[in-house]
Structures are given as structure tokens and as C-alpha cells.
Amino acid sequence: MASYKPVVVQACPKLGEKITQDTLYWRGYKTPVQIKEFGAVNKIDFSPVPPYNYAVTASSRIHIYGRYSQEPIKTFSRFRDAAYCATYRDDGRLLAAGSEAGSICLFDVGGKAPLRQFEGHTKPVHLVGFLSDKYRVFSGGDDYSSNLWDIPSATEIISYSEHTDYVRCGCASKVNADVFLTGSYDHTVKLFDARTKSSVMTIEHGHPVESVLLFPSGGLLVSAGGRYVKVWDVLKGGQLLVSLKNHHKTVTCLCLNSSGQRLLSGSLDRHVKIYSTTSYKVVHSFNYATSILSLALSPEDETIVVGMTNGVLNVKHRKPEEKNENSQKKRQPAYRTYVKGRTYMPKQEDFCVSKPVKRVLRKYDKLLRSFQSSKALDAVLEPPIMLHTPEVTVAVMQELHRRGTLRSALAGRDEKQVNLLLTFVARRVIEPRFTPVLVIVADMLTDIYQPVVGQSAIVDKQFLKLQQAIGKEIDYQEELLEVLGMMDTLFATFTKKRDTCLEENKSNGVTEIIETNRSY
Numbered sequence: 001m002a003s004y005k006p007v008v009v010q011a012c013p014k015l016g017e018k019i020t021q022d023t024l025y026w027r028g029y030k031t032p033v034q035i036k037e038f039g040a041v042n043k044i045d046f047s048p049v050p051p052y053n054y055a056v057t058a059s060s061r062i063h064i065y066g067r068y069s070q071e072p073i074k075t076f077s078r079f080r081d082a083a084y085c086a087t088y089r090d091d092g093r094l095l096a097a098g099s100e101a102g103s104i105c106l107f108d109v110g111g112k113a114p115l116r117q118f119e120g121h122t123k124p125v126h127l128v129g130f131l132s133d134k135y136r137v138f139s140g141g142d143d144y145s146s147n148l149w150d151i152p153s154a155t156e157i158i159s160y161s162e163h164t165d166y167v168r169c170g171c172a173s174k175v176n177a178d179v180f181l182t183g184s185y186d187h188t189v190k191l192f193d194a195r196t197k198s199s200v201m202t203i204e205h206g207h208p209v210e211s212v213l214l215f216p217s218g219g220l221l222v223s224a225g226g227r228y229v230k231v232w233d234v235l236k237g238g239q240l241l242v243s244l245k246n247h248h249k250t251v252t253c254l255c256l257n258s259s260g261q262r263l264l265s266g267s268l269d270r271h272v273k274i275y276s277t278t279s280y281k282v283v284h285s286f287n288y289a290t291s292i293l294s295l296a297l298s299p300e301d302e303t304i305v306v307g308m309t310n311g312v313l314n315v316k317h318r319k320p321e322e323k324n325e326n327s328q329k330k331r332q333p334a335y336r337t338y339v340k341g342r343t344y345m346p347k348q349e350d351f352c353v354s355k356p357v358k359r360v361l362r363k364y365d366k367l368l369r370s371f372q373s374s375k376a377l378d379a380v381l382e383p384p385i386m387l388h389t390p391e392v393t394v395a396v397m398q399e400l401h402r403r404g405t406l407r408s409a410l411a412g413r414d415e416k417q418v419n420l421l422l423t424f425v426a427r428r429v430i431e432p433r434f435t436p437v438l439v440i441v442a443d444m445l446t447d448i449y450q451p452v453v454g455q456s457a458i459v460d461k462q463f464l465k466l467q468q469a470i471g472k473e474i475d476y477q478e479e480l481l482e483v484l485g486m487m488d489t490l491f492a493t494f495t496k497k498r499d500t501c502l503e504e505n506k507s508n509g510v511t512e513i514i515e516t517n518r519s520y
Contacts, residue, residue: 040058089130422463
């Protein structure tokens with residue numbers, strides 16, 4: 001008796017994820033470390049100087065973390081209410097932060113008490129930053145004003161009241177020490193020059209502005225608000241270059257990598273998108289557990305820190321490359337030992353001993369081997385198989401049809417089983433790879449259960465769905481045939497025109513030759 005041959009499941013090619021250099025680069029981070037803060041993390045800022053500590057603003061505290069520490073190495077807690085937007089100066093020695101009370105505190109990184117305290121805002125201050133000359137601080141608050149402060153004298157230099165809603169974000173130019181930007185919930189981004197008494201440029205974003213970013217060259221500006229990330233050309237008077245809509249909810253934070261070639265955006269939809277700054281296409285994305293409020297990337301791209309609404313700080317570190325090289329060197333001798341003798345060709349007098357391979361049959365193969373057709377069909381109608389590997393279900397149906405036992409396997413089923421069968425057929429019959437088999441199954445189901453139509457509302461509903469699915473597919477096929485006919489007509493017309501042009505050129509050439517001969 002011949003041995004049983006397992007059912008051959010048709011293998012279909014799958015469209016896998018395209019692996020690019022960006023994919024490999026951004027996947028090169030370790031498993032994230034989770035740190036729980038006291039409240040929602042509204043700001044993360046890395047120190048621009050080694051060892052690249054980062055300041056985390058959450059609730060009424062500012063925590064300073066080392067690059068690899070899971071506990072804060074320093075804490076600033078001299079705030080009565082919430083603290084906002086703790087930002088490092090370019091030399092990493094000073095730290096400025098706003099507060100719910102409307103004051104701005106300036107801290108020495110090595111101390112505890114504030115060095116300076118700027119009073120002038122009447123409502124919470126959500127924006128604080130340093131100008132590139134290191135001696136002035138700019139701020140923005142919920143009182144709609146944007147102020148400039150002098151650090152040595154702790155006095156206000158100038159106050160701008162041009163926004164008509166909360167000022168929540170801003171940044172300073174690294175090229176010009178007098179230029180800074182502010183973004184507001186009045187849908188505008190304003191560019192200020194400290195030497196003038198009013199803004200020098202206003203850009204209309206179209207949504208409440210949550211974050212702004214200026215490229216290191218100072219020529220391009222990125223604004224985020226609503227679901228949009230927009231890039232503007234400052235040198236052309238604020239001309240819109242590109243508008244990106246890759247998030248499903250409000251974009252809350254922006255960040256550039258160390259080379260300025262990748263732009264990162266975080267959103268309330270729990271995703272961080274990474275764009276190329278040349279094509280502005282998404283090259284990679286990260287998925288997080290909850291909505292994202294803040295995002296920061298270390299100066300050497302070694303650490304990504306994300307702050308979320310539930311107070312969790314997600315820290316990812318890049319995997320060291322040296323260990324991978326060492327591990328590969330250690331594995332080389334084992335690999336050489338493994339492949340040793342693989343190319344050896346046995347001689348004529350050699351006796352080859354082959355180890356019998358034990359074949360493990362799946363459940364449906366075992367049932368088919370014992371000619372239990374109905375139970376084999378039941379085995380492949382389980383939800384995990386139908387949803388994730390429908391090709392297995394169809395392969396068993398095809399094998400039953402080849403044996404001539406498909407009708408008997410489909411017959412004699414109760415309402416629940418018939419509903420399951422019709423649901424699968426109605427969903428998969430329109431797929432070209434399954435259509436030939438499932439059309440036969442649908443025909444048999446209609447013949448077998450036609451007498452009971454009208455006795456079960458559930459079965460009747462599934463038959464109607466099957467009819468609608470097949471009807472829609474027929475309509476699509478008819479439309480495609482019409483389009484194909486139109487295209488054939490157009491191609492035929494182009495071919496005729498081309499042939500006519502060639503004949504005319506040939507006839508002209510013959511005439512010219514005849515006229516040349518006559519002239520001689």
C-alpha cells in the first residue's frame with residue numbers, strides 16, 4: 001500500500017516590509033527602558049555637551065537623568081505648581097523653566113536654588129528658551145505675550161503682544177542671536193527680531209501650533225499643529241514648501257537628528273514618524289503604548305527619549321556595534337566546523353547510511369488519511385486557520401473535491417456550521433487565487449441547503465451576502481472589460497497612425513530617389 005501524501009497547500013508570495021538602510025538604522029536600538037514620572041511629561045531636553053544628560057519636566061519637578069541611569073541624578077523641585085519647558089543653554093551650564101504661576105526660573109545645573117527669577121507674565125509660561133548669545137532668555141505664556149529677558153540684570157528687555165491666543169512653543173535661531181520664533185494657538189507662527197518692536201514675519205499654519213523647529217541653517221522652518229507638519233522657507237518670506245499629513249491625531253512634538261537629515265514627529269496617535277528632509281517621505285516609524293507629548297534625540301543619535309501622557313518615560317539606547325563584531329568572530333570557527341565535509345562526494349565502494357525522516361502530519365492530514373472527510377473540513381474551519389491561513393482551508397476543500405467527497409462533507413451541517421461556511425466563502429470567493437475552488441463550494445452549498453432557505457434568518461443573511469459579493473465582483477469584471485476594450489481601441493489607433501507615418505516616409509524617400517536620378 002502506498003504511503004499517504006500530505007495535502008499540498010498552494011504557496012502565494014507575500015509582500016514583506018521593504019528593508020532599507022533607514023529601517024536597519026532605526027531598528028538598531030535596544031529594548032526600551034520604562035521610567036515612571038509623577039505626571040504627564042511635557043518637555044524633554046538633552047544637554048548639548050557631554051555626557052549628554054537630559055532634563056525631564058513633569059508635574060512640579062524637573063529631573064536630570066544620566067544617559068544610562070534609570071534614577072534621576074538631580075531634581076529641581078522649587079515650584080509651587082506645575083513646571084514647564086525646562087531647557088538647557090548651549091553650554092549646558094544653565095537651565096531655564098516656566099511655571100504655572102507665570103514666573104521663569106533660571107537654575108545652575110550644579111546648584112539647587114534658582115539663580116534668577118523673571119516676573120512679568122500674568123498667566124502660566126509654557127515656553128522658555130535661550131538666544132544663541134547665551135545672555136538673553138525668551139518666553140511665551142498663556143497671557144498671549146512673548147517676552148525677552150536679560151540674564152545679568154534679570155530685567156525685561158521687550159514684550160510682544162501680537163498673538164491672540166496661548167503661546168505654547170518656540171525656538172531660537174542659531175545663526176542670528178537676535179531672532180527667535182513663537183507658535184500660538186491662534187494658528188500663527190511669528191518671527192521676532194530683538195532689534196525691532198514688532199514681529200518681522202507671520203506664518204499662517206491653519207491649526208493651533210503645538211511645536212516649531214528651525215533648521216540649523218536658519219532657512220527652513222517646521223511647524224506642527226493639528227494632524228499636519230508643514231515646512232516653510234523663511235528666506236522666501238515664509239513660503240510653504242510641503243505639508244505632511246501622516247498622523248491620525250494632533251502632532252505634539254518635533255525633533256531633528258544630529259545630521260539634520262531626518263525629521264522626527266510625535267503625535268497623540270501613539271506614533272513617532274521619521275521623515276527624510278530631502279524627499280519628506282516617511283522612512284520609518286515607532287509605535288508606543290499611549291499618546292506622546294514630548295520627544296528628544298541625543299546629540300549623537302544614541303538615545304531616543306519619548307514622554308507620554310500617562311507619565312511614562314520611554315528610553316531607547318542604540319546597540320553597540322563592537323559586541324556584534326566580536327560575536328561574529330567567535331562564531332566563525334563553529335561555522336567552518338559545521339560546513340566541513342559538506343562538499344564530500346561519496347565513492348563507489350562507500351556505504352551511505354541515511355537517517356529516516358519522521359514526517360509529522362497535521363490534524364487535517366491525519367483525518368484525511370483515515371477518510372474522515374467531514375471532520376477534516378471541520379478541522380480547517382477553525383477561526384485561527386480561516387483568518388490567518390485561508391489557503392489551508394481552500395487546499396483541503398480542493399483535495400475533498402478531487403476525491404469526490406466534498407458534497408458529503410458539506411452536507412448534514414447545523415445552522416452554526418453552515419453560517420461559518422457561508423461567511424468564509426462570501427469573504428474569500430472574490431480573491432483570484434481561491435475563486436476556482438470556492439465557486440464550486442458555493443454552488444454545492446446552494447444545491448444542498450436550498451430546501452431550508454427561509455427557515456433560518458442567519459443562513460438567509462449569509463446567502464444574501466454571498467449574492468452581493470458575487471454581484472459586485474461581476475460588475476467590477478464588466479467595468480474592467482470595458483476599460484480593456486477602450487485601451488485596445490486606443491492602442492490600435494496609435495498603431496495605425498504609426499504605420500501610416502512610416503508608409504508616407506517610405507513613399508517620400510522613393511520620390512526623392514527618382515527625382516535625384518532624373519537630375520542626372
